[in-house]
Amino acid sequence: MEHGSLQDPSRATFSFVDEDHTLANAVRFTLNQDPRVSFCGYSIPHPSDARVNIRVQTTGDPAREVLKDGCQNLMLMCHHVRSTFDKAVGDYRTNTTEMEND
Amino acid sequence: MSKQENKENKKFSIWDLPDVPMGQLPPHLQLQRTRVVCKADAPIHTDTVLYSGAYASMGIDNSLHLDSFRSNFKVEVIRLTKDDMEFDMIGIDAAIANAFRRILISELPTMAIEKVLIANNTSLIQDEVLSHRLGLIPINADPRLFEYLSANDTPNEKNTIVFKLHVHCKPGEPRCTVYSEELKWLPNGSEFIKESEKVDTKPSTYTSFSCSQNSLQNFSSNPISPTEDKIIIAKLGPGQEIELEAHAVKGMGKTHAKWSPVATAWYRMLPEVVLLEEVEDEIAEELKKKCPVKVFDIEDIGKGKKRATVARPRACTLCRECIRGGEEWEKRVALRRVKDHFIFTIESTGAMPPEVLFTEAVKILEDKCERVITELS
Numbered sequence: 001m002e003h004g005s006l007q008d009p010s011r012a013t014f015s016f017v018d019e020d021h022t023l024a025n026a027v028r029f030t031l032n033q034d035p036r037v038s039f040c041g042y043s044i045p046h047p048s049d050a051r052v053n054i055r056v057q058t059t060g061d062p063a064r065e066v067l068k069d070g071c072q073n074l075m076l077m078c079h080h081v082r083s084t085f086d087k088a089v090g091d092y093r094t095n096t097t098e099m100e101n102d
Numbered sequence: 103m104s105k106q107e108n109k110e111n112k113k114f115s116i117w118d119l120p121d122v123p124m125g126q127l128p129p130h131l132q133l134q135r136t137r138v139v140c141k142a143d144a145p146i147h148t149d150t151v152l153y154s155g156a157y158a159s160m161g162i163d164n165s166l167h168l169d170s171f172r173s174n175f176k177v178e179v180i181r182l183t184k185d186d187m188e189f190d191m192i193g194i195d196a197a198i199a200n201a202f203r204r205i206l207i208s209e210l211p212t213m214a215i216e217k218v219l220i221a222n223n224t225s226l227i228q229d230e231v232l233s234h235r236l237g238l239i240p241i242n243a244d245p246r247l248f249e250y251l252s253a254n255d256t257p258n259e260k261n262t263i264v265f266k267l268h269v270h271c272k273p274g275e276p277r278c279t280v281y282s283e284e285l286k287w288l289p290n291g292s293e294f295i296k297e298s299e300k301v302d303t304k305p306s307t308y309t310s311f312s313c314s315q316n317s318l319q320n321f322s323s324n325p326i327s328p329t330e331d332k333i334i335i336a337k338l339g340p341g342q343e344i345e346l347e348a349h350a351v352k353g354m355g356k357t358h359a360k361w362s363p364v365a366t367a368w369y370r371m372l373p374e375v376v377l378l379e380e381v382e383d384e385i386a387e388e389l390k391k392k393c394p395v396k397v398f399d400i401e402d403i404g405k406g407k408k409r410a411t412v413a414r415p416r417a418c419t420l421c422r423e424c425i426r427g428g429e430e431w432e433k434r435v436a437l438r439r440v441k442d443h444f445i446f447t448i449e450s451t452g453a454m455p456p457e458v459l460f461t462e463a464v465k466i467l468e469d470k471c472e473r474v475i476t477e478l479s
Contacts, residue, residue, distance in 0.1 A: 016474065022204040023470045029197035032152035033166035068478050075471040076168055077198065081191075082464045084177045088189065089457045092179035 012063040014054045020044065024052040030077075031070040036061050127162055133438075138371065140437040142425050150196060150441055180445075187456040190372070191444045198467075199369055199444045205463040206367040208355040211245045212453045213263055214238075215360075217349040219294055219308060225342045235335055236267075236348050237360045239282050240451035242329045243350075245363075247318075251351045257291075257309040259318060263326055263350040264288040264309060271338035280344065282333035287326045289315040294347055308347070329452030363459055365449040372443035373418035376436040377410060386410035389435070392424045416445075 003013045016023065024042040031040040031054075039057040056063040127135065134147045151157075154165035174193035181188040191199060218233040225232075243263060251261040265285040271278045291311035298306070316322045336344060355362030375397055381389055389410050390398045399413035418437070425431045448456040 019470065020204075022201045022209070023467070023474075025197045026201040026467065027471075027474075029152060029195050030166065033154050033164070035154045035163075035165045037154070064478055068475055071471040071474045071478075073166070073168060074198070075468050075475075077171060077194075078464050078468045078471070080168075080172055080175060081177075081194070081198075081202075082461055082468075084175055085189075085457075085460060085464070088177035088179050089182065092182055096182075 009062040009064065010060055011057040012055075014056065014063075014067060016052050016054065018050045019052050020050065021052075024054055026074055027054060027067070027070055030074045031056060031067065034066060034070060034073075036066050037070075127157060127160060131157070131160075136441055137374065138439040138441060140420050140422060140425075140439065142422055142432055145439075182457065184455065185450040185452050186448065187460075188445065188447045191369075191446050193442055194444065195442065196444075199446070201467055202460070202463050203367050203369060203446075205466050206364050206448060206459060207362055209466055210363045210459060210462055211250075211352050211354050212361050212363045212451075213241045213243045213245050213248060213350045213352055214358075215241070215265070215348040216351045216353065219292075219347040219349070220345075221294065221347070222343055222345040225336050225338050225344055227336045232336060232344070232346075236285075237358075239285070239333055239335075240329045240453055241326065241350055242453060243326045244454065245352050248352045250353075257349060257351075259291065259311040259313060259315050261351060262291070262309055263315070264292050265348040265350065266293065266346075267335075267348065268345045269338060270343040271340055273341040275340055277340070278338050280335045280338060281331060282328040282335060283331035284335070285328055285348065288347075289321065289326075292347055292349070309349070363451055363453050364456075365451055367446075367448045367459075369444040369446040371439035371441060372445060373415050373420060374438040374440055375412045375415040375418055375424075376438065377412060377434065378436055379434055381410040381434055383408055385434075389424060392427075393418075394421060394423060395419055397424075 003015065021044070024044075028040050028042050031037050036058050037056065038059050040055065042052050042054045044052050054067070056067050058066050126132070133139070135151050138148050139146050151164060154163070156164045158164075171193065176190070176192040178190040178192070179187065180190065215233075215236045218229075218236055220229050220232075223229055223232060227235075241263065248263075249261045251257060255261060264287070266288050267280070267285050269278075269280045269284055291309035292307040294308055295305045296308060315326070338344070353361035386398075386400050386408050390396075390400055395414075395417045397412060397414050397418050398410050400408050401411050403409050420437055420439070422437060424435050425437060448459060450456045450459055454462070
């Protein structure tokens with residue numbers, strides 16, 4: 001869900017249901033690393049309901065697009081983490097079996 | 103007059119000054135950015151600098167580029183066993199490393215006993231305590247092969263695993279212990295007959311399996327059981343008996359810790375121990391003796407002189423014992439942590455191997471991002 005002003009799409013608050021610090025903090029990180037973002041922060045209004053509000057203010061680009069790019073970036077990073085990790089585990093396995101064979 | 107005018111007209115840029123560091127931060131800022139410094143009373147510079155323009159005034163871009171992330175990110179596996187692993191994750195921010203850790207603990211599904219039908223329990227241990235103990239037993243079944251059981255679903259072969267426990271301590275015999283190995287998997291579902299009002303209806307059980315789980319996937323070669331055989335469930339005195347059926351369903355750690363696939367998953371930042379000055383002779387001996395985890399060694403530098411060296415910084419627990427005992431020690435040793443180097447440890451409960459758990463956790467974070475993207479477009 002998005003709460004933004006109609007006149008100025010460069011600032012908006014997004015409300016994610018069923019999410020917590022796990023996603024919000026990671027997205028805040030990627031957004032703050034984006035040069036188009038002038039402010040980004042998140043809050044959990046009440047600990048009993050599973051909801052986070054993410055505030056995005058940009059230097060001009062639509063906040064919605066910037067948030068989308070932030071998520072896209074995070075996804076690509078995860079993808080890279082996964083492939084690197086799988087490779088590292090594979091390397092470790094081949095090394096240890098070689099050592100056992102020696 | 104004309105000379106002054108000339109000066110003003112001349113284009114002047116602050117970047118032309120000789121003492122402006124181009125392309126790199128001054129050392130003290132670089133230290134703040136990349137290290138947590140542990141002082142005797144408290145650590146400082148613990149936060150990471152998030153904002154992309156934080157160092158814009160120095161001509162340094164603090165934004166994240168996917169290409170540079172790809173070239174800098176590294177994973178090194180230190181230890182990998184059946185149910186525990188340790189690896190180094192280098193070149194990633196705490197925000198993302200923490201997301202992985204949180205997902206590992208609370209958002210990866212596993213199977214755990216949720217419903218216990220007790221036919222008979224004459225043991226000392228109460229029904230509810232017994233049920234709770236059963237719930238916490240990790241089960242060796244791949245949760246990816248199962249579906250969630252929602253409130254209106256009938257338990258079937260796709261969402262429920264049924265175990266039977268029937269133990270009896272014969273009168274006159276010594277007390278016996280009930281171990282988790284006594285939980286027998288029932289691939290055909292519940293064997294307890296539901297009581298019904300109508301007499302002529304076909305007797306039904308508490309589950310409605312359409313086929314045996316034995317025929318599904320590869321359970322026949324790898325039968326479902328608790329991951330450990332020797333978990334104590336209860337103790338029976340002579341003449342006591344427990345007869346029950348336990349139904350395991352799929353769930354997540356955020357609902358109840360019994361569904362958490364890890365005993366623990368944690369990370370710590372790589373410790374960095376730096377000797378700020380040469381530490382020699384008696385002081386070197388004293389330094390070596392101060393450290394309870396033997397971070398320091400002593401080497402001979404000839405002429406009967408000895409010098410302290412940092413031999414095993416990774417063992418450092420940051421107990422700060424080495425910088426206690428006055429300001430002079432704080433001047434000799436610096437304890438730091440590398441902010442983007444995480445020593446990640448995963449201890450699995452045994453349902454899934456730790457390396458699979460981690461890849462699944464990363465996949466879940468990817469799915470979360472994807473969900474947001476589809477919702478926004």
